Amino acid sequence: MTLSETTTTQAHPALTAAADAAIAAYRNAVATYSRDQLRAIEMDGADGTPTMFVDVVVEDAIITAATAAGVNVLSEERGWIDVGSSVTLVVDPVDGSANAAAGVPLSCFSAAVVVDGEFTEALTCWLHTDQRWWASRDHSPYRTSGCRRVGDAAVSILRPHTRNWDAWERVARKATRVRILSCSTLDAAFVADGSVDAFLDAGSDTHRLMDIAAAVVQVTASGGVVLDAYGRPIEFDTDLTRRWSGIVAATPELGEELRALVTG
Amino acid sequence: MTLSETTTTQAHPALTAAADAAIAAYRNAVATYSRDQLRAIEMDGADGTPTMFVDVVVEDAIITAATAAGVNVLSEERGWIDVGSSVTLVVDPVDGSANAAAGVPLSCFSAAVVVDGEFTEALTCWLHTDQRWWASRDHSPYRTSGCRRVGDAAVSILRPHTRNWDAWERVARKATRVRILSCSTLDAAFVADGSVDAFLDAGSDTHRLMDIAAAVVQVTASGGVVLDAYGRPIEFDTDLTRRWSGIVAATPELGEELRALVTG
CATH class of the missing domain: 3.30.540.10 (Fructose-1,6-Bisphosphatase, subunit A, domain 1)
Structure with a gap:
């Protein structure tokens, strides 16, 4: 099939x-x-x-x-x-x-x-x-890359803003490669299928639920994690004013290291 | 046709x-x-x-x-x-x-x-x-966006390196939007057809002739310019060790403003 x-x-x-x-x-x-x-x-x-x-x-x-x-x-x-x-x-x-x-x-x-x-x-x-x-939730045809360290990672990232410039720079300087594709759900699909090691909003709180909801299913089922930089649960809510800084990573270790970099 | x-x-x-x-x-x-x-x-x-x-x-x-x-x-x-x-x-x-x-x-x-x-x-x-x-050289089916100011421009840019971090940041902070697609010739095609206002290597001297040769024809014939940040002519040469920091822009004014930002 x-x-x-x-x-x-x-x-x-x-x-x-x-x-x-x-x-x-x-x-x-x-x-x-x-x-x-x-x-x-x-x-x-x-x-x-x-x-x-x-x-x-x-x-x-x-x-x-x-x-x-x-x-x-x-x-x-x-x-x-x-x-x-x-x-x-x-x-x-x-x-x-x-x-x-x-x-x-x-x-x-x-x-x-x-x-x-x-x-x-x-x-x-x-x-x-x-x-x-x-x-x-129970089945993914994809596997993440398995990358565990930011220093080994190709990372996609939302574009920097004045409010999160320092966090953005910490991530960009440590990763082996950065991209800005400006399409969160495509970035997350690339993490799920192993093309990219991680994707994140480096603390700008730009993500709405629909920007990262698909990632929660796709990337988790493919061996990765989806976190919020500030530890807020990413959950269904009809209040569309909520924001997150999603971190979508190939492994839990990579996700935690990115979270530490973002929060400084 | x-x-x-x-x-x-x-x-x-x-x-x-x-x-x-x-x-x-x-x-x-x-x-x-x-x-x-x-x-x-x-x-x-x-x-x-x-x-x-x-x-x-x-x-x-x-x-x-x-x-x-x-x-x-x-x-x-x-x-x-x-x-x-x-x-x-x-x-x-x-x-x-x-x-x-x-x-x-x-x-x-x-x-x-x-x-x-x-x-x-x-x-x-x-x-x-x-x-x-x-x-x-004489005919392009495309037109650039016509954008004249970095402050109005969506700019694609090569990823930053330690050696050109400051120049990269000057451009990224001034543009309305930045992308890093990591494919110079696609970036240049988007400048030619008006999808993106400019594309550049912000002074890292990463560009080889084949990274920007097509842009010279396509973007110039579409109303834009292709410059080198340091003023070196972009010309045919079989010496492949030569490098440029190409600036591909919708208009001459936008190209010159980007050049000034890169060289600081």
Whole structure:
């Protein structure tokens, strides 16, 4: 059985339907609208941040597909849409919106399935290529790299901000290689499949739940860890103002060393 | 006429043949060998840096195709292969080797055509997707973003090193957004097509001729500039020990402001 057959046969139907809807809406938007139109600020999202037009059109397609499949949706712009199901999709419609709107082809649909408050499975779909990374709590087709030390690690990292410049620099100076791809869910998929050793927000508290929910399932089931730099639990919550500084690492040892570097 | 028809009908046949050979060899290598095999150090290249196995197998395929098409090849590992033609391909077989070997799908074949010492056209091909960016000195299907100020710019940048940390930080603090994709020729293609406002080596002198030769054609013909941070001309030379700190920018003003930031 190939990987895509695994995904097709085992993934929750609402998850697959939402990904298919996201791909179609994203590709239609990119083919139809200019970059200026895609990145126009459309509204203030439920997460309290400005929302681009490209986010809105993809999210609307996802909500239609997921609710038709009978599940609730928690998404960054519209917030919590409760259709009375025991199953919720925690969705990032276009992770890497700034990339998508500019034309840098690194953006993803990503969603985690929550049943009775627990993350059970997750799917990340690279919108440019339709490559998909799926795993459940009990089964992952991937293995992390197994890297245990920052000094041996290739690390992806959110871009630095004035508020976390020192922590960013401590990590970047110690790692063997740093990348800034500006797409958290793709970065996390690369940790799950061993292409990258770790990915983190170096203490800027930029991560919302939908930026790291899929990682919790995918990377944990693949042998790695997902931590918050400041020790806050990464858990299902419909309060979208919560923030984390996620650390996604190939091994617990690597995760703890990164946490120590971030907190100084 | 679509873009790909433009490329097919106008590009030098040796350039297209080399790209096709690179794609086939890269995909075969990724399907056949493990990550450890792909990144194993195979030899010291003609450019004085260690060469990975993945570089060697792709370069060999390119050299076979290009010399069969009757042109000389200047490439990072084997150096200068002179078949007596007035036409030379300056080739980077796998730009972003570290990405390619790790499984991060950001690496490119890139080549510029040199006739009588002048760059006349160039092709960059994203190995993961086979997307191609082609332009000649006289014709580009792309336009840069037109951005004129670092304070308004999204900038891609080579990863920082100890030797250029301060310059790196000056640029990163002033730009609105920074990315580190670790693939110079893809970064330059994004500047040409307006997805990114600038790309640079912030003074680390990492760039070899094949890392920026395609940019000279593609970005200049699209309205931008390609400079060296220290004012050295970027010109055809078979001495592969030469290095540059390339600055690839949407406009001359943006290039000059970046140069001033790098040199402090």
